[in-house]
Amino acid sequence: xxxxxxxxxxxxxxxxxxxxxxxxxxxxxxxxxxxxxxxxxxxxxxxxxxxxxxxxxxxxxxxxxxxxxxxxxxxxxxxxxxxxxxxxxxxxxxxxxxxxxxxxxxxxxxxxxxxxxxxxxxxxxxxxxxxxxxxxxxxxxxxxxxxxxxxxxxxxxxxxxxxxxxxxxxxxxxx
Numbered sequence: 315x316x317x318x319x320x321x322x323x324x325x326x327x328x329x330x331x332x333x334x335x336x337x338x339x340x341x342x343x344x345x346x347x348x349x350x351x352x353x354x355x356x357x358x359x360x361x362x363x364x365x366x367x368x369x370x371x372x373x374x375x376x377x378x379x380x381x382x383x384x385x386x387x388x389x390x391x392x393x394x395x396x397x398x399x400x401x402x403x404x405x406x407x408x409x410x411x412x413x414x415x416x417x418x419x420x421x422x423x424x425x426x427x428x429x430x431x432x433x434x435x436x437x438x439x440x441x442x443x444x445x446x447x448x449x450x451x452x453x454x455x456x457x458x459x460x461x462x463x464x465x466x467x468x469x470x471x472x473x474x475x476x477x478x479x480x481x482x483x484x485x486x487x488x489x
Contacts, residue, residue: 315432316340318439351425356479358421370415371485377412378472381405383465390464392457399447400440406433 317324327336384405387394398404410430417426441447476483 355425361420364418366416374412374416381408386461390457390461391453393452393455396450396452400437403433
């Protein structure tokens with residue numbers, strides 16, 4: 315959000331340090347914030363707010379495919395990239411919603427709900443600052459198929475990471 319809410323800060327940092335180093339600093343800050351969110355989430359006390367419905371985990375897993383696919387639409391440059399203005403942010407919204415289906419505690423609501431809300435606000439800010447969308451030329455449909463295979467691979471990797479942290483994503487019910 316800094317790019318849109320405080321553009322002078324980014325410009326001043328680039329002027330003072332140069333384009334490359336300033337992007338590196340911003341990237342490190344983003345990486346540190348993601349790590350701190352993860353650590354905070356893992357250490358938070360579980361305070362239930364609602365109980366996920368039976369089988370919500372299966373719906374979460376199903377929704378992860380479009381979420382991951384959407385996150386890759388822009389870089390893949392396939393035909394779908396000319397149909398959705400903010401595919402990565404839309405993917406984050408689907409991801410956050412699907413995780414709220416299976417995690418009914420306060421820490422999950424704060425983390426997943428907060429990230430979903432952030433994506434919605436980002437869409438609004440981008441639309442305000444950039445004006446009407448200039449629809450790009452659609453890419454090759456082969457890129458969409460490659461992205462589908464990559465999505466499956468990334469899903470498997472993410473499931474493995476969940477297992478690594480002692481969480482089986484295929485139980486079906488977590489609450």
